[in-house]
Amino acid sequence: MFLDLKKFKSKNMQKLLLIALSFIFITAANSQNTKCVTTETWKKYQEKNPSAEARKQELEKFTKKWIEGKQTKINGQVISIPVVVHVIYYYDEDNISDEQIYSQIDVLNEDFRLLNSDSLDENHPFWFNTADSEIEFCLANVDPFGNLTDGITRTYTDSVEFIDRDNLKFSASGGEDNWDPNSYLNFWVFPLSNGLLGYATFPSDLNANPELDGVVVSTSAFGTFGNLNPSNNLGRTATHEVGHWLNLRHIWGDDFCGDDFVGDTKPAEEANYNCPSFPHRDFNSCGTNENGEMFMNYMDYVDDACMNMFTFGQVDRMWATLSSSRVDLLSSIGCDDVSDIQEFTSNNFKLYPNPNCGQFTIEFIEKTSNLEILDILGKQVFFLKDNNELSVKIDLTSKIKSGTYFIRSLDSKNNKLHKLVIK
Secondary structure (H helix, E strand, O other): OOOOHHHOOOHHHHHHHHHHHHHHHHHHHHHHHOOEOHHHHHHHHHHHOOHHHHHHHHHHHHHHHHHHHOOOOOOOOOEEEEEEEEEEEOOHHHOOOHHHHHHHHHHHHHHHOOOOOOOOOOOOOOHHHEOOOOEEEEEOOEOOOOOEOOOEEEEEOOOOOOOOHHHHHOHHHOOOOOOOOOOOEEEEEEOOOOOOOEEEOOHHHOOOOHHHOOEEEEHHHOOOOOOOOOOOOOOHHHHHHHHHHOOOOOOOOOOOOOOOOOOOOOOOOOOOOOOOOOOEOOOOOOOOOOOEOOOOEOOOOOOHHHOOEOEHHHHHHHHHHHOOOOHHHHHOOOOOOHHHOOOEEOOOEEEEOOOEOOEEEEEEOOOOEEEEEEOOOOOEEEEEEEEOOOEEEEEOOOOOOOEEEEEEEOOOOOOOOEEEEEO
16 A cells, blocks of 8 residues: 655644554564464463473473483374363354364364375475374363263353453353363364464473463464464464474574474574465575475464475474373373273173273183283283183272273283273
8 A cells, every 4th residue: 555645744644644554564563473472472471480491491301302212102103182172252253163163173183194185295305304293183072071072162251352361261250261181182262363373382381380271273263164364264373383282382493593492394584474485595594405494384474375294303392292291191081982982892801891980890701811901002001910710800090090091811812902991
């Protein structure tokens, strides 16, 4: 838009107009620069809680050690993280449809499993870095109390302007409390202003502030249809924020040529916007080569249509987090449909009830049986050797946590794993 200032004869009018235009341009720039305020939100939290930095550094030490050893992740192991979506609305149009929510879960699964149709071509220089995280997501089937659920809550609030965003994480202030953050990924979806798309909590603060843990995404950037921002209508805001929730940083490290603690993301001078052409910032100040910056990474700020990859190094950080701060997600029953789990009979034994609270009965067909119970990582948590009883009552209430386990007989040629749910 072009304005002829000569038409405004009064110097005061010209001055006021220039101030107004400056305000518009600054607002537009800030809108572009604040797509995600995960880092800014954490820094404000850190100012009030000095120990937050120590917790963050401690997690970094573990992450580095885990990546160097890689002793926990089982190749081919896929984890399903249960999701609950808390829709907070004042206007009816912000009470988004189930279908819009389903579309977002689909996007998360496509992006994190490298099933997205817009992934890089195999001839692209960065294709070699593109990774399947082996992390999936489901709308929770079971709530924290063991009841069946659709994984969606809807809360009407009488607040028109959502200024203090974290207030909407609490029922007491017109929002919705999160579900057990050790077992669920909590989304809060409500309108955000000034170009803000979302923010997340880092895993290092989970134990200190569990009630805040989760991801916030603006109604206008959640899923792939509905009343969405044209530049953010493919669900990639949630992909970006879940990356933070699993301890990923922005690729520019929130500083000029900053460190995102990932070896295979190309160093970036700063955030990238819109849809850059490849290569972008080749031979930049941070030391990129002829391929430039990895602007198509989910942890940058480009438009949804131009981001399409995580790297192997980023996946390592996610799994280090799933082996430390968020380890309880590996045994969450949120994705299980308990109505479909019944007592089962193998070649050697029968177990009931299932699910149970850690106390159950095993009836053997033969008096001598060896049996083991494994956690979701394949670690043995219980072993019954040379049993001579036909019926054995097992009590593991003080020995294992709630979650999904597997039980099998070691005497049968068909030693099939059976799902055991403790809740």
